[in-house]
Amino acid sequence: MVSKSKIKKKKQDDNVQSYFFLLSGENPELASYEFESIVSTLNILVELKISPDNRVIVFQIGSNMQKTSSSKIISYLMKRVTLVHFSCKQLFQVDFKQFPPQSFHELISTIDTSAVRDLIPHTSFSVFTKRIGEPIEIHKPRLLTQELSSYLGTQIIQKNPTKRVKLDNPQEQFITILSKHGLWFGQLVSHSLRKDVQQRAAHKRPFFHPSSMNPLLQRTMVNLTALKPGEWLLDPFCGAGGALLEAARLGIHSIGVEINRKIIWGAYQNLKADKIANDQTHLIFGDATQLSFKKGSISAVVTDPPYGTASSTRGFDLQDLLITFFREIRPLLGPKARVVLAIPSKIEIEDQIAQILHASYRKFLQYVHRSLTRKILVFIIPEKPNKHFYSDNRKWK
Numbered sequence: 001m002v003s004k005s006k007i008k009k010k011k012q013d014d015n016v017q018s019y020f021f022l023l024s025g026e027n028p029e030l031a032s033y034e035f036e037s038i039v040s041t042l043n044i045l046v047e048l049k050i051s052p053d054n055r056v057i058v059f060q061i062g063s064n065m066q067k068t069s070s071s072k073i074i075s076y077l078m079k080r081v082t083l084v085h086f087s088c089k090q091l092f093q094v095d096f097k098q099f100p101p102q103s104f105h106e107l108i109s110t111i112d113t114s115a116v117r118d119l120i121p122h123t124s125f126s127v128f129t130k131r132i133g134e135p136i137e138i139h140k141p142r143l144l145t146q147e148l149s150s151y152l153g154t155q156i157i158q159k160n161p162t163k164r165v166k167l168d169n170p171q172e173q174f175i176t177i178l179s180k181h182g183l184w185f186g187q188l189v190s191h192s193l194r195k196d197v198q199q200r201a202a203h204k205r206p207f208f209h210p211s212s213m214n215p216l217l218q219r220t221m222v223n224l225t226a227l228k229p230g231e232w233l234l235d236p237f238c239g240a241g242g243a244l245l246e247a248a249r250l251g252i253h254s255i256g257v258e259i260n261r262k263i264i265w266g267a268y269q270n271l272k273a274d275k276i277a278n279d280q281t282h283l284i285f286g287d288a289t290q291l292s293f294k295k296g297s298i299s300a301v302v303t304d305p306p307y308g309t310a311s312s313t314r315g316f317d318l319q320d321l322l323i324t325f326f327r328e329i330r331p332l333l334g335p336k337a338r339v340v341l342a343i344p345s346k347i348e349i350e351d352q353i354a355q356i357l358h359a360s361y362r363k364f365l366q367y368v369h370r371s372l373t374r375k376i377l378v379f380i381i382p383e384k385p386n387k388h389f390y391s392d393n394r395k396w397k
């Protein structure tokens, strides 16, 4: 039996606003890196706490931040991010790090429900519990989520007698995330735009090419650049323009380069048909290995170079094409520039690219189908030129 006092409880500090986000379970590491990259575009000091399984991020905004600004920040994050399901304003959190509860009774004894006092009166609400990851070893696990939701619902009513439960279309939704690492409870702020992005499938555009990447991953890649709205990115192998379209939706300007006349014409049709892409989205009919931009002028590259049967390398070996490209582009990249690249996992070229760019890198694997697992690589150019480079495990070589 675990005594109540032993369990580390976390009561909400009134001066700090905490929000939690449920990250997608498909690729939690990529999800938390995407989130961190977007947060780095905010010019504010925030504290991020990531659960050990990379599924829950708690975002704390300091007391000096006005409530209206914090809701603007959450709305900005939720409009950008792809690998998050929803965000909640946190009411309380329990950390199970040392003492995971063994029974339902023990679980509820860890919860300090004083945080559900003084909620907005006279409104309808629902409570939903989402279990993630490996189950916590608890008596009657099948009923756990229902029991917990109904316990918390009862607590809300006891402390706010004018509120009423309404499961269908309530005015407020409270969500508990339960994992073996802890419990997070809060009020739903919003769902991410993930489903909207998924619906914009590449085949629905005026011009479709089988090499087109799905818009969700394209947007994730744009987010990994950590660019702010108004900044510029380059896609040197832009194909039908998927990255440029997603960048435009985030207010990021872009330049796409494409060597195939028919495909660049298709990209032009796609951009023209999309009202969001505007005069800050440019296309260049040319060769990615012969770019003539100003030295140090590029702050981000997002690209999905040709491979497989759908897109042609025009007789070049992909590795040779990439090495030539990276040698050409190196002087054009500015300090702290990021290069986000998607290639098949079997192509082992990241160390060579890192050496050419003198960059550190992160690597994420993404299963696409039986015969393709993609590697998403994010290279980060150092602020000052350096002879050495970081490897993926972030140790000096």
Ligand SMILES: C[S@@+](CC[C@H](N)C(=O)[O-])C[C@H]1O[C@@H](n2cnc3c(N)ncnc32)[C@H](O)[C@@H]1O
Binding pocket: 211, 212, 213, 214, 218, 236, 237, 238, 239, 240, 241, 242, 243, 257, 258, 259, 260, 263, 286, 287, 288, 289, 303, 304, 305, 306, 307, 311, 312, 313, 314
């Ligand atoms: C995988 S596709 C890009 C797909 C794109 N991300 C999309 O979603 O539509 C790669 C593109 O690179 C183009 N390409 C091949 N060699 C090139 C080069 N040297 N310079 C510029 N584009 C090139 C191919 O014609 C192809 O359209």
